[in-house]
Amino acid sequence: MSALFELGVVETADAIADGSLSAETATSAALERLAAYGPALNAVVSLDPEGALARARATDLARARGEPLGPLAGVPMAHKDLLYRAGRPCAGGSLIRRDFVPDETAVVLERLDSAGAIDLGRLQLAEFALSPTGLNAHYGHGRNPWNPDYCSGGSSSGSGAAVAARLVPAALGSDTGGSIRHPAAMCGITGVKPTHGLVPLAGAMPLAPSLDSIGPLCRSARDAARLLSVIAGPSPRDGSTVLAPRRDYEAGLSGDLKGLSIAVPEPYYREAADADILALLDDSLKVLAERGARIVRTAVRDMAAINSAMQLMMAVEAATLHRRWIEERPDDYGAQVLSRIAPGLAYPATRYVEVVSLRGPLTADWLATAMGEADMVHIPTLPVAVPSIAATTEGSAEAVAAALGRVTHCTRAINYLGLPSVAVPCGFAHNGLPASFQLVGRPFGEAALLRAADAYQRVTPFHRAPPPGYGAP
Amino acid sequence: MTNNPSHSRETTSGAVLAEVARDLNATPLDPARLAAAAQVAQAINAAVRTAADERLNMACTPWSLQTLYFAARSDAEKPLDARSRQP
Numbered sequence: 011m012s013a014l015f016e017l018g019v020v021e022t023a024d025a026i027a028d029g030s031l032s033a034e035t036a037t038s039a040a041l042e043r044l045a046a047y048g049p050a051l052n053a054v055v056s057l058d059p060e061g062a063l064a065r066a067r068a069t070d071l072a073r074a075r076g077e078p079l080g081p082l083a084g085v086p087m088a089h090k091d092l093l094y095r096a097g098r099p100c101a102g103g104s105l106i107r108r109d110f111v112p113d114e115t116a117v118v119l120e121r122l123d124s125a126g127a128i129d130l131g132r133l134q135l136a137e138f139a140l141s142p143t144g145l146n147a148h149y150g151h152g153r154n155p156w157n158p159d160y161c162s163g164g165s166s167s168g169s170g171a172a173v174a175a176r177l178v179p180a181a182l183g184s185d186t187g188g189s190i191r192h193p194a195a196m197c198g199i200t201g202v203k204p205t206h207g208l209v210p211l212a213g214a215m216p217l218a219p220s221l222d223s224i225g226p227l228c229r230s231a232r233d234a235a236r237l238l239s240v241i242a243g244p245s246p247r248d249g250s251t252v253l254a255p256r257r258d259y260e261a262g263l264s265g266d267l268k269g270l271s272i273a274v275p276e277p278y279y280r281e282a283a284d285a286d287i288l289a290l291l292d293d294s295l296k297v298l299a300e301r302g303a304r305i306v307r308t309a310v311r312d313m314a315a316i317n318s319a320m321q322l323m324m325a326v327e328a329a330t331l332h333r334r335w336i337e338e339r340p341d342d343y344g345a346q347v348l349s350r351i352a353p354g355l356a357y358p359a360t361r362y363v364e365v366v367s368l369r370g371p372l373t374a375d376w377l378a379t380a381m382g383e384a385d386m387v388h389i390p391t392l393p394v395a396v397p398s399i400a401a402t403t404e405g406s407a408e409a410v411a412a413a414l415g416r417v418t419h420c421t422r423a424i425n426y427l428g429l430p431s432v433a434v435p436c437g438f439a440h441n442g443l444p445a446s447f448q449l450v451g452r453p454f455g456e457a458a459l460l461r462a463a464d465a466y467q468r469v470t471p472f473h474r475a476p477p478p479g480y481g482a483p
Numbered sequence: 484m485t486n487n488p489s490h491s492r493e494t495t496s497g498a499v500l501a502e503v504a505r506d507l508n509a510t511p512l513d514p515a516r517l518a519a520a521a522q523v524a525q526a527i528n529a530a531v532r533t534a535a536d537e538r539l540n541m542a543c544t545p546w547s548l549q550t551l552y553f554a555a556r557s558d559a560e561k562p563l564d565a566r567s568r569q570p
Contacts, residue, residue, distance in 0.1 A: 318530035
C-alpha cells in the first residue's frame with residue numbers, strides 16, 4: 011500500500027471497506043498532518059480531533075458488526091470555513107463573523123455525514139470568500155505548498171493547499187468567480203465547480219447567491235466524482251436545485267473518450283495565455299485526442315458583456331448582503347474586499363434586472379459559439395504562471411488590479427453562465443508551479459467533464475505529483 | 484434590438500438618488516478608492532446597458548438559466564454515448 015497520506019478518497023474508502031485500513035488510523039494520520047503542516051500553509055482554522063476520532067471509531071465498529079457502510083465511510087476531510095455546522099463557529103474568513111455560531115448544518119455537510127465521511131474541522135479561506143489569490147487581510151495569505159512565497163489561489167485557499175499537501179484526501183470549497191478552480195489550478199489538484207443549481211447552497215455563507223457553487227477539491231477526477239455523487243441533487247432547502255439530476259458520476263468513468271468532442275474557442279481565452287502555458291494546454295489536447303476525443307476549433311464573442319454582467323451581479327448581491335456591516339463596521343474589512351463590494355451600491359436596480367435578464371440569452375449564445383456542437387470546451391484555468399504573493403499585493407493599485415484580472419480572466423464568466431467546469435492539472439510552468447486546464451460543459455454536463463478529466467489522468471502523472479516535502483520520502 | 488430603447492433606461496426619483504447617495508456616503512472608502520470604484524462601476528454600467536439595449540426585448544426574454552436547464556436535464560440523463568456527435 012502507498013504511504014497513508016498518499017491515498018485518495020476512493021483508495022481510502024476502499025481500504026476501510028475491505029478492512030485493510032481502519033477509519034481511526036486514517037483519521038489520526040490526517041489530524042497529525044493537518045497539525046504539523048497546516049499552520050505553515052495557513053490552511054487550518056480549527057480542528058475537532060475528539061469528535062472526529064469518535065466518529066472514526068464508530069465507523070470501525072459498524073464495519074466490525076457487518077453494517078452497511080456509506081461510499082465515503084471513514085474518509086477524513088476538512089472543509090472551507092463557510093459551511094455551517096450547527097453549534098460550531100463559522101467565520102467565513104472574516105473578523106466580523108469570527109464568533110458566529112450557526113444553528114443549522116449545510117446540506118452538503120449533512121450529505122457527507124450520511125455517506126460516512128469524517129469531518130476533521132475548518133479550513134481557511136479569503137475574507138468573505140472574496141479573493142482569487144488567497145489574500146486574507148486578517149488571518150494572513152494562503153500559502154502554496156509548491157512554494158510558500160506564491161499564491162495558494164482563493165478563495166478556497168485552505169482547501170486547495172490541504173489537499174495538495176496530502177493533509178486530507180478531499181475538501182469542499184465554494185466558487186463564485188473561480189474560488190474552487192483557482193486553488194485547484196495553483197496547487198496542482200482537481201477541482202469541480204458544478205452547474206449552478208446542482209449542489210444545494212443552503213447552510214453555506216453566501217457571497218453572491220446567483221453565482222455561488224459548492225464543489226469538491228481532490229487530487230483526482232475519480233475522487234471528485236465520488237464526492238459529487240454524494241453532494242449533488244435536489245434539496246427542499248434550496249429551491250434552485252429543483253431540476254438537479256441525481257446520478258453516479260463515478261460509474262461513467264470509462265477511460266475512453268471515443269464519441270466525445272472538445273471545442274477550443276478562440277481568441278479570448280488562449281490569446282491571454284503565456285507561451286509556456288499555451289504549450290502545456292496544447293500537450294493536454296494531444297492527450298485528450300489520443301484517448302479518442304475529437305478536437306474542434308470555435309470562436310467566442312461577447313466576453314466583455316459577460317464579464318461586466320458577472321461583475322455587476324456579484325457586486326450588487328454582495329453589497330446587498332454586506333451593506334449594514336459596511337456602514338457599521340467598515341474598519342473590520344480588508345481594503346481589497348471593501349473596494350470590490352462597494353461598487354455594488356452604485357448600480358441602479360434596473361441594471362441588475364437587465365443582468366438577470368441577459369443571463370439566459372448570453373449563456374445560450376456562449377454555448378452556441380464557444381461550444382458549438384461539441385460536448386465541452388477546453389480553456390486555460392489560469393492563463394499565466396501562478397503569481398507570487400508579492401505580485402498580487404504590492405505595487406500600484408493598477409498593477410495589482412491587472413494581476414488579479416489575469417488570474418480571473420478565464421474563470422469568472424463561467425459562474426455568470428452557470429455552467430459546470432473541472433480544473434485539471436496539466437504540468438508545470440516556467441516557475442515550477444502547476445498549470446491547469448478547464449473543461450467547461452453544458453448545464454448538468456458534469457458526467458462528461460469528469461469522464462474526460464479521468465481519461466486524461468489515467469495516462470498523465472501531474473495530479474499525482476506531490477509538492478516538494480509533502481510526498482513520501 | 485429593442486423596439487423602444489427607452490424602456491431599458493432606469494427612471495430615478497429624488498428619493499432614489501438620495502438613497503443611493505446615502506449608501507455610497509456610508510461607504511468608508513477614501514476619495515481615491517471611491518473614485519476608482521465609481522470608474523469601474525461606470526464602465527460596467529455602460530457595458531451592461533449596451534448589451535441590454537441590443538439583446539433584450541419585451542417579447543421574448545428568458546429570465547433565468549432554468550430555461551436552458553429544462554433541455555439540459557433530459558440530455559444529462561442519457562448515456563453519454565447517445566449524446567455524442569461524431570461526424
